[in-house]
Amino acid sequence: MPGSAADRAVKQSRIRRVLEESAAEALVLTSHEAVSWYLEGIRSHVSLAGPPVAAVRVDAEGDTIFVAANEADRLIAEELLPEDAALVRRVPWITPPAEAAGPALGEASVAPGLRAARASLLPAERERYRALGRDAAEAMTDVASSLTPPSTERQAAAALAGALVERGIDPLVILAAGTSRLGHRHPLPTDAPLGRRAMLVVCGRRHGLIANLTRWVGDDADDAILDVEATFFAASRPGARLDEVFEAGTAAYSTAGFDPDEWQRHHQGGPTGYAGRDPRATPATTDLVQEHQAFAWNPSAPGVKVEDTVLVSSAGVEVLTLDPRWPTTVRAGLTRPAARPY
Numbered sequence: 001m002p003g004s005a006a007d008r009a010v011k012q013s014r015i016r017r018v019l020e021e022s023a024a025e026a027l028v029l030t031s032h033e034a035v036s037w038y039l040e041g042i043r044s045h046v047s048l049a050g051p052p053v054a055a056v057r058v059d060a061e062g063d064t065i066f067v068a069a070n071e072a073d074r075l076i077a078e079e080l081l082p083e084d085a086a087l088v089r090r091v092p093w094i095t096p097p098a099e100a101a102g103p104a105l106g107e108a109s110v111a112p113g114l115r116a117a118r119a120s121l122l123p124a125e126r127e128r129y130r131a132l133g134r135d136a137a138e139a140m141t142d143v144a145s146s147l148t149p150p151s152t153e154r155q156a157a158a159a160l161a162g163a164l165v166e167r168g169i170d171p172l173v174i175l176a177a178g179t180s181r182l183g184h185r186h187p188l189p190t191d192a193p194l195g196r197r198a199m200l201v202v203c204g205r206r207h208g209l210i211a212n213l214t215r216w217v218g219d220d221a222d223d224a225i226l227d228v229e230a231t232f233f234a235a236s237r238p239g240a241r242l243d244e245v246f247e248a249g250t251a252a253y254s255t256a257g258f259d260p261d262e263w264q265r266h267h268q269g270g271p272t273g274y275a276g277r278d279p280r281a282t283p284a285t286t287d288l289v290q291e292h293q294a295f296a297w298n299p300s301a302p303g304v305k306v307e308d309t310v311l312v313s314s315a316g317v318e319v320l321t322l323d324p325r326w327p328t329t330v331r332a333g334l335t336r337p338a339a340r341p342y
Helices: 005-022 030-039 068-080 083-087 109-120 123-144 153-166 225-235 242-256
Strands: 026-029 054-060 060-069 088-091 170-177 197-208 210-220 269-270 292-296 310-313 316-319 328-331 334-337
Touching: 005 026, 005 030, 005 054, 005 109, 026 030, 026 109, 030 054, 030 083, 030 109, 060 068, 060 083, 068 088, 083 088, 123 153, 123 197, 123 210, 153 170, 153 197, 225 242, 225 269, 225 328, 225 334, 242 269, 316 334
Parallel strands: 060 088
Antiparallel strands: 026 054, 054 060, 170 197, 197 210, 269 292, 292 310, 310 316, 328 334
16 A cells, blocks of 8 residues: 555644534544545445445544444554554444434535545545546556457457456446447447447546546547547646636537537536546536646537546646547647547
8 A cells, every 4th residue: 555654744734624614523524535635545335335344533633533343453454554453443244334423513524625635636545646637547458459440349348347446446437439339428338339339438446546537439529529629728727716717618519610518418527536527617616626626627519528537737738638648639638539540
């Protein structure tokens, strides 16, 4: 487990500020995104569909990590920082860790503050994210290079899931759309063949962080959607308000030649990190963009879509999910993916 004690100390100070601002005596972290973030990227799950196997109570006495007793030894040996092992309190498997943590302020009461606390990624987190982005992009290239038009969506999805797991990445979302199903924005895989043009999407998690990327194989298409994405990127600057970034990006559909209402037909992505979208951007999300914050914008229109995971800072946009073997183009000074021929 490559956690950082220095980063952990900064996170503790950030949570203390959340407590002070809410005038609460204790806060219990119970979600995967909060627990994994606070405990330096631990695998907080057994089932990807289940609740975390740990909860963290933060109060005047410090941190207490409530862990299901049947999971405690593994977390101590393989996941937690050594100095956090002494904070573990074992909980009988019949008692949810969040319940054992006792009465305290819940995450929902301070959701904006918690998002802000984890938004600015710390040095060790950024290095873990860069490695994750490279590995996820390489997995995509390796799989895409093996596909042919008769390959089915399920075969592509199975190969993508395997390539991620081989790299220690949990596949959270695997989508595949062959030519016959490109009308669907979230195409869960079927037995349909990929055909002449296909879309592949992965969202993979490692050390709590999530990499999101979309790629196309087969025939190329109009790349005007990259102009929409470039506008989202240009507006995503530290200090900007998320609703303002959203407004700028969605306005670009019209100038790029798309239906001005295209943004209403699918979500546009937004901040990412320890959640796939943290939060999903809308006209009502007013979080401030922070230095070293991760984003995965997701503009799309019929038959076209683009998505990568990036880090935003005052120096600009750094694309994390890049593999130099993938064919690219350049848009607004950034290397962007093109379709990969079979």
